[in-house]
Amino acid sequence: MPFDPPAAGRHVVRGACPHDCPDTCAMLVTVEDGRAIAIRGDPAHPPTQGRLCTKVARYLDRTYSPQRLRHPLRRTGRKGEGRFERITWDEALDTIAGRLGAIARAHGPEAILPYSYAGTMGLLQYGSMDRRFFHRLGASLLDRTICATAGKAGWTSVIGAAVGMDVERFAESRLILIWGSNAIASNLHFWTRAQEAKRRGARLVAIDPYRSPTAAKCHEHVAPMPGTDAALAYAMMHVLVRDGLVDRDYVDRYTLGFDELAARAAEWTPARAAATCRIPQAQIERLARAYGTTRPAAIRVNYGMQRHAGGGNAMRAIACLPALVGAWRDPAGGALLSSSGTYPIDVAALERPDLVRGAPRTINMSAIGDALVAAQPPVHAIFVYNSNPVAVAPESARVVRGFARDDLFVVVHDLFQTDTADFADILLPATSQLEHFDLHASYGHLHLQVNRPSIAPLGEALPNTEVFRRLARRMGFDEPCFADDDEAIARSALRGDDPRLAGIDLDRLLRDGFARLALPERYAPFAQGAFPTPSGRCEFVSPSLRAQGCDPLPAVVLPRESPLSNAALAARYPLAMISPPSRNFLNSSFAHLPAFLAEAGTPALLLHPDDAAARGIADGMPVRIANDRGSFLAQAQVTADARPGVVVAPSVWWRKLAPGGENANAVTSQALTDLGRAATFYDCLVEVAPA
Numbered sequence: 001m002p003f004d005p006p007a008a009g010r011h012v013v014r015g016a017c018p019h020d021c022p023d024t025c026a027m028l029v030t031v032e033d034g035r036a037i038a039i040r041g042d043p044a045h046p047p048t049q050g051r052l053c054t055k056v057a058r059y060l061d062r063t064y065s066p067q068r069l070r071h072p073l074r075r076t077g078r079k080g081e082g083r084f085e086r087i088t089w090d091e092a093l094d095t096i097a098g099r100l101g102a103i104a105r106a107h108g109p110e111a112i113l114p115y116s117y118a119g120t121m122g123l124l125q126y127g128s129m130d131r132r133f134f135h136r137l138g139a140s141l142l143d144r145t146i147c148a149t150a151g152k153a154g155w156t157s158v159i160g161a162a163v164g165m166d167v168e169r170f171a172e173s174r175l176i177l178i179w180g181s182n183a184i185a186s187n188l189h190f191w192t193r194a195q196e197a198k199r200r201g202a203r204l205v206a207i208d209p210y211r212s213p214t215a216a217k218c219h220e221h222v223a224p225m226p227g228t229d230a231a232l233a234y235a236m237m238h239v240l241v242r243d244g245l246v247d248r249d250y251v252d253r254y255t256l257g258f259d260e261l262a263a264r265a266a267e268w269t270p271a272r273a274a275a276t277c278r279i280p281q282a283q284i285e286r287l288a289r290a291y292g293t294t295r296p297a298a299i300r301v302n303y304g305m306q307r308h309a310g311g312g313n314a315m316r317a318i319a320c321l322p323a324l325v326g327a328w329r330d331p332a333g334g335a336l337l338s339s340s341g342t343y344p345i346d347v348a349a350l351e352r353p354d355l356v357r358g359a360p361r362t363i364n365m366s367a368i369g370d371a372l373v374a375a376q377p378p379v380h381a382i383f384v385y386n387s388n389p390v391a392v393a394p395e396s397a398r399v400v401r402g403f404a405r406d407d408l409f410v411v412v413h414d415l416f417q418t419d420t421a422d423f424a425d426i427l428l429p430a431t432s433q434l435e436h437f438d439l440h441a442s443y444g445h446l447h448l449q450v451n452r453p454s455i456a457p458l459g460e461a462l463p464n465t466e467v468f469r470r471l472a473r474r475m476g477f478d479e480p481c482f483a484d485d486d487e488a489i490a491r492s493a494l495r496g497d498d499p500r501l502a503g504i505d506l507d508r509l510l511r512d513g514f515a516r517l518a519l520p521e522r523y524a525p526f527a528q529g530a531f532p533t534p535s536g537r538c539e540f541v542s543p544s545l546r547a548q549g550c551d552p553l554p555a556v557v558l559p560r561e562s563p564l565s566n567a568a569l570a571a572r573y574p575l576a577m578i579s580p581p582s583r584n585f586l587n588s589s590f591a592h593l594p595a596f597l598a599e600a601g602t603p604a605l606l607l608h609p610d611d612a613a614a615r616g617i618a619d620g621m622p623v624r625i626a627n628d629r630g631s632f633l634a635q636a637q638v639t640a641d642a643r644p645g646v647v648v649a650p651s652v653w654w655r656k657l658a659p660g661g662e663n664a665n666a667v668t669s670q671a672l673t674d675l676g677r678a679a680t681f682y683d684c685l686v687e688v689a690p691a
């Protein structure tokens with residue numbers, strides 16, 4: 001390995017948090033004689049400000065957990081039972097290479113499917129040698145849609161790229177709309193900026209069907225029904241146009257399609273939107289007037305609002321707002337969804353799509369249940385890493401049925417024996433962030449970072465890059481890129497000719513740990529237009545979506561499952577369920593460690609006192625949450641934090657650790673969003689009854 005951890009003595013090693021979170025904190029790991037003894041946030045890293053979240057502050061518990069997998073294992077029990085015996089790496093890799101080779105010869109390599117997401121966000125361990133391996137093999141491609149692609153497609157159609165405000169500047173905003181984001185749980189280092197703005201007199205408004213811990217701390221909470229944000233955004237535009245609060249100069253210079261947008265907004269009176277969103281009309285008027293009259297005004301929009309049938313279009317509608325009022329003129333105005341598109345990362349050098357053999361099909365990870373049960377031609381092997389689909393993918397019954405197939409060869413590479421690992425034929429031990437090298441971009445700030453290994457791998461654990469390097473050798477892949485070490489991969493990832501990397505290279509990152517992209521200190525990406533769209537303007541009207549047969553304007557697409565769109569279904573299942581992340585878990589990561597489980601307690605279902613009373617449910621009672629797809633158990637928490645008609649199931653619990661062996665994904669749907677082919681976790685009608 002090119003980056004060996006220090007063996008003896010006391011050292012502080014620079015790391016980066018690998019988890020799927022916008023904050024990508026810089027970490028300082030203290031090691032003594034080869035053992036990590038302390039971890040803290042780097043005070044010198046501006047986004048981190050020396051503070052780690054409650055989960056990663058205890059990363060050493062995760063790293064040294066007695067539950068870590070330390071050796072390769074082979075299944076001895078039935079699929080799903082979770083019984084294994086120890087084997088060597090040679091046996092494991094020979095078995096995998098043998099089975100994949102045989103399946104490719106018998107059925108074609110398309111019968112093999114990689115399945116990975118963001119267990120680690122490091123550029124190398126997230127997607128490099130693994131992608132090269134599956135491309136060269138000719139395996140089915142995976143459409144990685146489980147989290148963000150609807151919002152990204154919607155945002156990009158208007159703005160041009162995943163680029164937005166610098167998170168640091170929110171501290172200077174005068175009005176902040178926190179839209180579909182429980183920042184205290186999922187974006188802590190933005191929240192500290194919002195708090196700073198609040199201390200300086202800014203007004204904070206949360207837009208969320210649920211009075212989340214974040215919403216509870218804002219000045220105002222607007223609680224629309226799930227999946228109705230486009231109607232709310234249009235009603236705000238209606239008021240802005242009606243009351244002459246549009247920045248005509250900005251609109252004329254830098255936007256496309258204002259007249260069409262204004263005509264559509266004219267249809268969305270506040271009264272109409274109030275009925276769709278089920279919120280007071282006066283609240284919409286007040287929100288729109290505040291947004292149109294306060295400078296600078298900022299929007300932190302996050303992914304919670306896009307997990308619905310119309311999530312892509314809802315993001316389009318929201319993305320139009322800052323340009324309408326000229327908010328982008330100021331570094332502390334505008335909006336932020338993701339900053340990932342600011343980084344000049346050479347993804348093709350990492351993943352080598354040029355190696356793809358033939359023209360393999362693409363399988364959508366958000367509908368993995370259907371793919372494993374019914375894809376034609378069938379999937380005969382699945383290789384899971386950086387993900388726990390049996391817990392996190394929608395419609396568990398189908399997912400479990402797929403993974404339980406006796407004729408499916410399942411490989412799982414993870415740090416722990418997850419719900420998915422229980423179905424593995426071969427289970428491989430993965431390194432933690434303290435044990436491998438990586439390079440990190442971020443989707444919430446503007447710094448590049450490296451993560452140096454601080455300790456040697458535990459047991460026989462191996463990093464993702466090394467597993468696929470060894471497998472490539474066994475499969476006889478002799479292209480030179482399969483011999484790249486991690487340093488070579490990291491160097492290839494940085495597009496040195498891009499001005500945003502001026503003065504930044506791997507050597508500097510290795511020396512300093514991090515570097516902010518070469519952007520102006522008071523970065524205001526669209527102060528003078530220059531949107532990275534085809535027209536160079538903010539595209540209220542999208543010629544490219546029009547060409548694809550989509551609505552050229554943001555459309556109001558109602559949820560697939562709601563009283564307004566499907567009255568017959570709503571008569572049987574009248575409650576809309578959302579299942580956003582619990583503060584103590586990171587998706588399903590950490591959800592098996594004793595300290596975190598102790599804090600999270602038991603799976604809960606928050607419901608409004610009126611909805612509880614109508615069903616004879618009292619606080620603390622066990623309840624069953626059900627629809628046609630399945631059911632799961634939780635403990636009722638009767639609270640006005642859940643608005644009437646909406647229930648909240650904090651997630652993602654491991655199925656095997658939840659009462660009844662099911663989690664919220666027992667009832668969620670595999671249906672996809674309007675744009676971006678993404679999952680619709682929060683578009684889900686249920687009924688609740690005492691258990």
Ligand SMILES: Nc1nc2c(c(=O)[nH]1)N[C@H]1C(S)=C(S)[C@@H](COP(=O)(O)OP(=O)(O)OC[C@H]3O[C@@H](n4cnc5c(=O)[nH]c(N)nc54)[C@H](O)[C@@H]3O)O[C@H]1N2
Pocket residue numbers: 020021022147179180181182183185186187207208209210212225226227228229302303304305306308578580581582583584585586587588651652682
């Ligand atoms: N502690 C913790 N942090 C995390 C994660 C975690 O699991 N735990 N997960 C990470 C990952 S992978 C992601 S993608 C992000 C997710 O974090 P966010 O992007 O913040 O998204 P969610 O937590 O899914 O939802 C945020 C809020 O949106 C609300 N919401 C749901 N439906 C709607 C709607 O239709 N309209 C509006 N306006 N609001 C709605 C939810 O009630 C929730 O309070 O967080 C990351 N950070």
Ligand SMILES: Nc1nc2c(c(=O)[nH]1)N[C@H]1C(S)=C(S)[C@@H](COP(=O)(O)OP(=O)(O)OC[C@H]3O[C@@H](n4cnc5c(=O)[nH]c(N)nc54)[C@H](O)[C@@H]3O)O[C@H]1N2
Pocket residue numbers: 020116117118119120125146147148385386387388389392393413414415416418430431432464579580581586587588589651652664665668681
């Ligand atoms: N009901 C409901 N379901 C949801 C969501 C929701 O809000 N509600 N959120 C959805 C969202 S936004 C997302 S992003 C997905 C997330 O789903 P996943 O990406 O599957 O995330 P995790 O559940 O955290 O599982 C990641 C796994 O990767 C492993 N891992 C970590 N580092 C490494 C490594 O270096 N190598 C290997 N091989 N493995 C590693 C971890 O131990 C963990 O088991 O879940 C989705 N599912």
Ligand SMILES: [Mo]
Pocket residue numbers: 020146147148
């Ligand atoms: Mo996510």
